[in-house]
Amino acid sequence: MRLSYILLFLTLYTNSIFAQSSRHWTVYGHNYVYEQGKLSQKEDQIIKTASSIASLKRLSDGTILAVGENTTLLLNNTKLEEAGNNEFTDISATKLCSLLKSKKTNFQYLMGDWDQSGNFYFPDLKAGWKIINHKTTIKGDVEEDEWSLYNITGLKKGFIAGQLKYIENNEGKKTPAYRLIHFDGENVTTHKLPSEKDNSPLMTVIEEEHILTDIFEDKQGNYWVTGKNKVFLFKEGQLEEQFSVDEDEIKQFAVNKHGEALIALSNGTVITYNIRSKKTEWRFDKSESIIYGVLNTEGVEVTDIEVDNQNRFVLSSGVVAVEYHNTNNSFITKKTVKNGALVVFDLPAFQSQNSLRVLNTYTDRDAKFMNLVGQDRLTDNLGNQYILAVDGESFKKIDAEGNIKEFNAGALTKSAGYKYPDVKLYPQNWSIDKNSGTLYFSTPSMKYTFQMKVDESIEQLTFGLDEHWNCNKVKRMVHDHVNDALWLVTGEGYVYHPMNGDSIQYYTTEETGLETGYGLHQLEIDEKGTLWVSHLKGLGEFNKDGFKLHKNPAGGYLSMFMVEDYQGTPYSIGKDAIYKLKEGVFTEVVPLSTLQKTLKEQFPVQLLSSWVKHVCFDKSNQLWATTQENKIVHYDGQQWKIYSPENFYAGRNIINMFLDQQDRVSIVTAEKPVSAMMTSLQKNQKKEEQIKKTFEEIFLEKVEQSIQFETAIILVDKNLEY
Numbered sequence: 224m225r226l227s228y229i230l231l232f233l234t235l236y237t238n239s240i241f242a243q244s245s246r247h248w249t250v251y252g253h254n255y256v257y258e259q260g261k262l263s264q265k266e267d268q269i270i271k272t273a274s275s276i277a278s279l280k281r282l283s284d285g286t287i288l289a290v291g292e293n294t295t296l297l298l299n300n301t302k303l304e305e306a307g308n309n310e311f312t313d314i315s316a317t318k319l320c321s322l323l324k325s326k327k328t329n330f331q332y333l334m335g336d337w338d339q340s341g342n343f344y345f346p347d348l349k350a351g352w353k354i355i356n357h358k359t360t361i362k363g364d365v366e367e368d369e370w371s372l373y374n375i376t377g378l379k380k381g382f383i384a385g386q387l388k389y390i391e392n393n394e395g396k397k398t399p400a401y402r403l404i405h406f407d408g409e410n411v412t413t414h415k416l417p418s419e420k421d422n423s424p425l426m427t428v429i430e431e432e433h434i435l436t437d438i439f440e441d442k443q444g445n446y447w448v449t450g451k452n453k454v455f456l457f458k459e460g461q462l463e464e465q466f467s468v469d470e471d472e473i474k475q476f477a478v479n480k481h482g483e484a485l486i487a488l489s490n491g492t493v494i495t496y497n498i499r500s501k502k503t504e505w506r507f508d509k510s511e512s513i514i515y516g517v518l519n520t521e522g523v524e525v526t527d528i529e530v531d532n533q534n535r536f537v538l539s540s541g542v543v544a545v546e547y548h549n550t551n552n553s554f555i556t557k558k559t560v561k562n563g564a565l566v567v568f569d570l571p572a573f574q575s576q577n578s579l580r581v582l583n584t585y586t587d588r589d590a591k592f593m594n595l596v597g598q599d600r601l602t603d604n605l606g607n608q609y610i611l612a613v614d615g616e617s618f619k620k621i622d623a624e625g626n627i628k629e630f631n632a633g634a635l636t637k638s639a640g641y642k643y644p645d646v647k648l649y650p651q652n653w654s655i656d657k658n659s660g661t662l663y664f665s666t667p668s669m670k671y672t673f674q675m676k677v678d679e680s681i682e683q684l685t686f687g688l689d690e691h692w693n694c695n696k697v698k699r700m701v702h703d704h705v706n707d708a709l710w711l712v713t714g715e716g717y718v719y720h721p722m723n724g725d726s727i728q729y730y731t732t733e734e735t736g737l738e739t740g741y742g743l744h745q746l747e748i749d750e751k752g753t754l755w756v757s758h759l760k761g762l763g764e765f766n767k768d769g770f771k772l773h774k775n776p777a778g779g780y781l782s783m784f785m786v787e788d789y790q791g792t793p794y795s796i797g798k799d800a801i802y803k804l805k806e807g808v809f810t811e812v813v814p815l816s817t818l819q820k821t822l823k824e825q826f827p828v829q830l831l832s833s834w835v836k837h838v839c840f841d842k843s844n845q846l847w848a849t850t851q852e853n854k855i856v857h858y859d860g861q862q863w864k865i866y867s868p869e870n871f872y873a874g875r876n877i878i879n880m881f882l883d884q885q886d887r888v889s890i891v892t893a894e895k896p897v898s899a900m901m902t903s904l905q906k907n908q909k910k911e912e913q914i915k916k917t918f919e920e921i922f923l924e925k926v927e928q929s930i931q932f933e934t935a936i937i938l939v940d941k942n943l944e945y
Contacts, residue, residue, distance in 0.1 A: 248926055249301050249567040250516040255918075257926070258301070262919045270303055272296065273565040276539035277526050277558050278333050285442075285532025289539060290333050292559050298537060301567055338377035340408070344384075346372035348554050352384075352406075371554040372404070374438040376446060380408040383446060383457055385435040388553045397552075401435040403448060405460060414462060416450040437476045442530065449473045454484075466501055470494065477528035477536060483570055485536045487525035493538075495570060505570070505930065513925040515540040516564025518918075526560055535569040594619060594627055596891050596936050598878045599650035603660040605677065613878065613893040615647040620679075628679075636666060639673055639683045651746070654702040654709075663702055663709065670696040672711075686720060688713060691729055698739060705752030706767060712739050712746070717756070719767050728767060735770050737763050745784040749793055757782040762795060762809075773809065781809065788840040789882070796838050801846070813846065813858060821863040822854070837880035839888050847888045847939060849877040855890060855937070868892050873935040875927065888939035 250257040251273035255264045263269075272294035280288040287298040288306065297306040335345030343355040352372055370386040386404050389397040403414040415433040438457075439447045446457040447465075451472050455462040468486060475487035482498040491509030496502070507514040515523050515538075522542045529537045541563020548554040597610035597619070606623025620628045633646040645666035653664035660677035663684075675681045688695045692715040699712035703719075711718040717735060719728035732738050735756075742759035749755065756763035762773040762782040775781045779799035786794050794812075795802040801813040819833040835848040835856070846858040853875050855866040868890070869875055879891040916924075 247568045247570075247930055248513060250513065250564055251303055251566075252516055252564040253562060255922070257922065262922055264918075270296065270305070272305075273303060274563045275541060275560045276563065276565055277541075277543075277560045279527040279529040279537055279539055280336070281440075281529050281531070285530075287529050287531050287537050289537075289565055292333075292557070296565075298531060298565070298567070300533065301531075301535075303565065334373060334375060336375045336377040336382060338381055338408075339379045342377075342380075344375050344377065344382045344406075346375065346554075348548055348551060348556075369551050369553065370402070370404075371551070373555070374435075376438045376440055378407075378446070381406040383438060383448075385438060386413070399434075399553075401433055403435055403457075403462070405457075407460075412460065416448070416453065416455065417462060417464060434472070436473050439476050439478065439528075441478050442480055447476060447478060449476045449486075466496075466498065468494070468496060468503070470503070475525045475528045477530055479530045479534050479536065479570075481534070481570075485528055485538070487528065487538075491520065491524070493525065507929060511925075512929040513922070514538065514566065514929060516566040517562065518921060518925065523563060526563070531567065533569070535567055538566045538568075540564055540566070594621060595883060595889060596893070598891070598893070599653075600879070600881060601653065601655040601662070603655050603657045603677075605660045607660055607677070609653075609655065609662060611648060611650060611653070613891075615649060618648065630675075632664075632666075635675065635681055636671070636673060636683075639681045641666075641671060641673075641683065651699050654700055655704075656702050656707065657704040658707070661702075663700060665697045665700055670698060672697050672700065686711065686718075687727070688718065691727075692716075699743070699746055701746040701748055701754065703748050703752050703754065705748075705750070708767070710746060710748070710754050710765070712743070714739060717765065717770075719765070721767075730765070730770055735763055735765075736760060736772050744782070747785040749785075749787075750791065755782070755785045755793075755795075757784050757795075764807075783834075783836075784838075786838045786840075788846075789842055789844045794838070796835060798834060801838075818850075818856060818858075818863050821865060822850075825865050837877065837890075839880045839882055841882070841888050841939065842886040847880065847890075849880055849890065853877045853892075857939075868937060871937055873937055883938075886940070890937040890939065892935045892937065 248257060251270055253271055253274035254269060255262055256268050256270075257263075272291060273289070273296060275291040275294060276289045276296070277292065278290045280290065282288060289296040289298055289303075295306040297304055331345045331347065335343055337343050344352050345355075347353045348369070348371075351370070352375075370388045372384045372386055375382050375384040383403060383405050386402050388400050390400050391397050401416070403416065405412045405414065416435055434451045435448065436451070437449045439449075441447065448455045448457050448462060452470060453467045454465050454473070454476065456465055470486075470488050471492070472489040473486055474489050476484060478484040478498065483504075484496045484498055485493065486496055487493045493507040493509075493512070493514045494503050495505040497504050509515065509520050515525070517523055517540065523540050524543055526539045526541060526543060531537050539560075541560035544559045544561075545555055546557040548556050594610065596613070598613050598615065599611040601609040608621040610619045610621070612618060616633070617629055617631045620630065632648050636645055645668050647667055648664055649667055652667060653662065655662050662675040663672065664675075665672040672684045672686070673681055674684055686695060686697070688711075692713060694713050694715060696713060697711050698714065701710050702708075703710060706721065707723060708719055708721040711720055716729060716731040716739060717737075718730075721727070737743070737756055737758045737760055744757040744759070747755045747757070752766065754763075754765035756765060759775075759780055760772075761775050764771040764773065773781055776799075780797045781802065782795040782797055784796050786796060788794060793804045795804060795809055797815075799815050800811045801815065802809040803812045815833040815835070822831045822833065829852070831850065831852050831854065834851040836851055837849040839847045841847060845860065848856050848858075850856060853868060855868060855877070857864045857866075868877060874892040877890055877892050881889055883889045
């Protein structure tokens with residue numbers, strides 16, 4: 224009863240909380256719109272002017288006013304539409320739309336802002352700035368040195384803004400100078416951005432590091448000012464440094480109520496920075512992400528960033544053309560944006576350990592779990608764990624005391640005298656002696672075999688295979704810890720190789736009926752020292768005295784791999800069913816046709832197979848598995864429950880599943896590891912596939928790649944109480 228309640232609660236919780244979770248992005252481009260996970264190029268759904276937005280303004284209710292040279296759009300709850308004077312509850316929006324009808328001055332109005340007293344400030348070449356209050360235009364103080372205003376942000380009374388002026392030196396070279404101006408309704412104060420060289424924030428000297436790039440007002444009424452790579456708060460007429468970003472120059476800045484900042488850098492990269500933990504959490508590379516809303520990002524830049532009424536970031540982008548005044552090149556008279564997009568997205572909101580306890584996602588924010596993330600793991604009886612990295616280029620050793628060491632595959636093989644070190648390892652190419660803790664692995668290209676003892680000394684192993692089969696290349700291997708022997712797979716067949724010098728046994732592929740190339744799935748040693756070989760022709764049962772072949776049932780595979788349940792009973796995972804092995808007999812216990820039926824019911828428009836690639840039993844001995852298409856499935860003995868990893872803000876590719884030391888099912892999601900080597904034929908095929916892709920396929924591929932979950936793990940523990 225309790226289990227049914229938990230699963231029902233989980234389903235309801237998932238459907239409500241995570242209903243939007245896999246759709247991080249909404250994009251309004253020039254000739255397409257991407258909403259709710261679907262791309263459309265229908266003319267009646269596209270707002271072309273969304274690709275020419277130069278400025279974003281957040282109204283009092285959180286609605287975003289998106290404004291360009293000849294367009295004014297309204298973004299409310301991810302719904303974008305053309306704005307009209309009668310559509311606003313915010314008087315400031317109505318006033319701005321009225322002002323923007325003046326083609327002569329609309330760009331200056333676009334750069335303006337209101338204070339809370341109802342004054343609208345905008346830049347003016349001759350007057351420095353102008354104030355519109357109750358339909359009256361008032362000139363601000365005349366700036367004799369003609370500094371130009373930008374990023375005007377209204378305060379309770381008055382405003383703060385950046386000021387720019389090009390100063391000519393003795394050699395006739397003009398360099399930009401920046402400062403912050405504060406108008407409190409009566410008096411004007413100027414500041415430079417502080418640096419380590421300064422004792423006072425008052426404007427006394429002009430240096431490059433005092434550059435002012437953006438001003439942003441958050442929903443809590445805080446005013447953020449960004450410099451070259453520093454971020455300040457403007458409080459009580461003074462600047463207080465908050466943090467610095469060890470990146471390129473900051474260009475645009477916005478922060479949400481969770482203290483997460485979205486920062487566009489001058490090199491085109493966009494990052495999210497957690498102000499509380501003071502570290503960069505996500506990185507959106509310009510050419511590899513859909514953050515700009517366009518596929519071809521050449522010449523495209525971020526024009527503004529805001530936060531909407533649902534705490535999502537809104538980003539405008541495009542190719543920008545700027546016209547400067549003919550006598551004062553500090554003063555911009557016109558800015559045109561084209562070929563861009565309006566992008567709305569929410570950052571993944573990871574669940575804490577105390578909120579949803581049945582299925583939980585953890586990332587590198589929780590460093591205590593990150594050492595468990597990898598594509599494979601080995602454990603010995605001494606308390607050591609070995610975790611193979613997602614990319615296969617290294618592995619971690621965690622000893623019984625919890626000490627962690629990382630080993631690079633290339634460096635290890637080189638230290639053993641290997642002249643041309645391989646840089647990758649594959650899960651099927653390493654094994655461990657559980658008794659002694661000796662780690663064995665063979666390299667994927669040259670297929671040399673090495674051993675690393677528990678004291679971390681390493682040496683290359685030489686096998687006498689040449690004398691018998693005229694080959695010494697080991698394709699796969701696994702250690703028999705019961706008899707202290709290695710089972711080796713070569714191009715000729717299978718080899719039982721005792722490590723104490725006893726006689727070697729050879730089994731050719733003709734003898735076993737099992738090839739060692741295509742169709743060979745997995746080697747698995749059980750607790751009795753029996754080698755189980757999962758093959759498309761059947762399941763091989765090997766020991767030092769011989770072999771036996773369990774043939775496939777009609778129409779399906781008996782085994783793609785083997786796994787033990789929580790009580791140590793072996794199971795064979797086949798194509799159409801899961802079989803229990805008892806006293807040498809395989810009995811079908813879970814027909815996968817029932818899983819196929821549930822998949823079709825829950826995902827009617829997706830072509831999903833019931834093939835499973837990982838299986839794990841929890842401490843209640845209930846089955847958890849992942850399918851070929853990366854669905855998480857749970858079988859309680861009567862019915863299947865299915866979950867998508869993206870519903871928990873995790874990557875789609877599931878690369879490992881295991882029971883951790885706290886008896887929780889751990890599901891590792893990460894970017895799919897690539898092959899150690901790619902042939903010229905594979906490269907050409909990849910190029911041809913890329914050329915044939917449609918715009919929609921390329922765009923959706925960009926969306927999926929934009930937020931990478933390289934180090935995510937889903938923990939399952941259905942036995943925890945609420």
